[in-house]
Amino acid sequence: MLVGVVGGGQLGRMLALAGIPLGHSFRFLDPDPQCPASAVGELIVGAFDNHAAVARFVAGLDVATFEFENVPVSTMSAIAERVPTAPGVRSLAIAQDRISEKEFFQSCGIAVQPFAAVNTESELAAACGRIGVPAVLKSRRLGYDGKGQYVVRSPRDFAAAWAAVGGAPAIYEAFVDFTAEISVIAVRSRDGDVRTWALNKNEHHAGILRQTIAPAPGMTADVCLAAEHAVRAAMDALGHVGVLTIEFFVTTDGLIANEMAPRVHNSGHWTIDGAVTSQFENHVRAVTDEPLGSTDARGLSGMINIIGAMPDRGDLLSVPGARLHDYGKSPRPGRKLAHVNVCAGDERIRAAQMRVLEDLVRRATQNASAGAAAEHGNA
Numbered sequence: 274m275l276v277g278v279v280g281g282g283q284l285g286r287m288l289a290l291a292g293i294p295l296g297h298s299f300r301f302l303d304p305d306p307q308c309p310a311s312a313v314g315e316l317i318v319g320a321f322d323n324h325a326a327v328a329r330f331v332a333g334l335d336v337a338t339f340e341f342e343n344v345p346v347s348t349m350s351a352i353a354e355r356v357p358t359a360p361g362v363r364s365l366a367i368a369q370d371r372i373s374e375k376e377f378f379q380s381c382g383i384a385v386q387p388f389a390a391v392n393t394e395s396e397l398a399a400a401c402g403r404i405g406v407p408a409v410l411k412s413r414r415l416g417y418d419g420k421g422q423y424v425v426r427s428p429r430d431f432a433a434a435w436a437a438v439g440g441a442p443a444i445y446e447a448f449v450d451f452t453a454e455i456s457v458i459a460v461r462s463r464d465g466d467v468r469t470w471a472l473n474k475n476e477h478h479a480g481i482l483r484q485t486i487a488p489a490p491g492m493t494a495d496v497c498l499a500a501e502h503a504v505r506a507a508m509d510a511l512g513h514v515g516v517l518t519i520e521f522f523v524t525t526d527g528l529i530a531n532e533m534a535p536r537v538h539n540s541g542h543w544t545i546d547g548a549v550t551s552q553f554e555n556h557v558r559a560v561t562d563e564p565l566g567s568t569d570a571r572g573l574s575g576m577i578n579i580i581g582a583m584p585d586r587g588d589l590l591s592v593p594g595a596r597l598h599d600y601g602k603s604p605r606p607g608r609k610l611a612h613v614n615v616c617a618g619d620e621r622i623r624a625a626q627m628r629v630l631e632d633l634v635r636r637a638t639q640n641a642s643a644g645a646a647a648e649h650g651n652a
Contacts, residue, residue, distance in 0.1 A: 276335065279344050285303075286600065300330060331356055337357070383506065397443075410445050454475045455492065458516060458538055460568070515535070549568065549571065550565070573616065574614065580638075581604060581638055589613055592626060594626055596614040
């Protein structure tokens with residue numbers, strides 16, 4: 274089949290790398306002619322709302338999907354009128370609006386923290402009065418990787434918080450006292466078959482995922498079952514086809530849903546090397562209406578994101594068991610350049626591998642920062 278993917282970033286690239294061995298070919302729509310997916314399939318260069326580009330993209334496709342959720346709903350609706358598309362537009366629309374997302378979780382019986390819609394700075398003050406501090410003000414739409422949000426610790430922060438979201442519609446969320454951040458990733462076929470991967474324990478810094486451990490250590494059977502029940506309930510309510518991820522805060526009172534992504538997810542990158550069938554392959558299988566593969570874990574996995582600066586490739590590849598996935602991007606601060614996976618049969622081995630890789634990534638970041646500072650000083 275010819276599979277169309279709206280978006281040509283690293284997620285689209287990895288979808289193609291998983292789907293090509295199954296006999297599929299791929300076409301991407303992206304405004305960047307040098308996007309990561311350009312190396313693995315045909316690329317239609319154009320804005321997501323460019324009607325001519327969308328028409329060229331759709332022509333001859335067998336199925337279509339998207340690789341990230343900041344795609345205009347109107348674009349996906351237009352594509353869905355021409356070609357079978359999964360996930361559905363409703364999944365995309367809900368994930369794009371944090372208020373709709375929270376209300377959807379509640380309708381599925383999934384717990385969320387107290388929240389309020391905020392459209393003006395005066396409404397921010399009112400929300401603070403009802404919910405209290407500390408809290409987080411987030412842009413209602415288009416925020417990701419920590420962008421468009423601000424921690425509110427007192428009324429003195431209102432002006433800075435409102436500026437951080439650009440004065441746009443926002444959501445005010447109570448701060449959650451959590452013991453861990455986890456995510457559950459599942460895939461649903463067109464006939465309603467649902468498979469889940471092992472839970473992921475995630476570590477974020479500055480709003481960006483830094484590393485994932487799977488299966489998530491220290492999670493009780495009740496936590497695992499609650500997460501799996503939640504993602505199944507959400508997928509069934511949406512009639513979702515493909516991969517869907519829900520991120521949770523683990524608290525002493527249970528799970529609190531943070532957000533969902535109706536697509537393959539950064540915290541599932543370990544599945545490429547650590548699961549019988551990766552999230553990318555199973556998403557392609559679901560979209561193309563093929564039987565889903567096993568999501569069983571092959572061992573104890575870890576994933577480290579490489580952000581901003583690339584360590585020496587030889588050093589990375591010299592770590593026993595390390596599997597590098599390079600996205601082909603030029604480095605810049607805060608940019609996801611690659612990730613590296615490990616999968617071991619023993620926790621001590623995985624921990625040792627992760628420590629070495631963490632040190633390599635840390636040193637690359639420090640060297641890049643020092644280089645940038647020196648260059649700035651010589652300017």
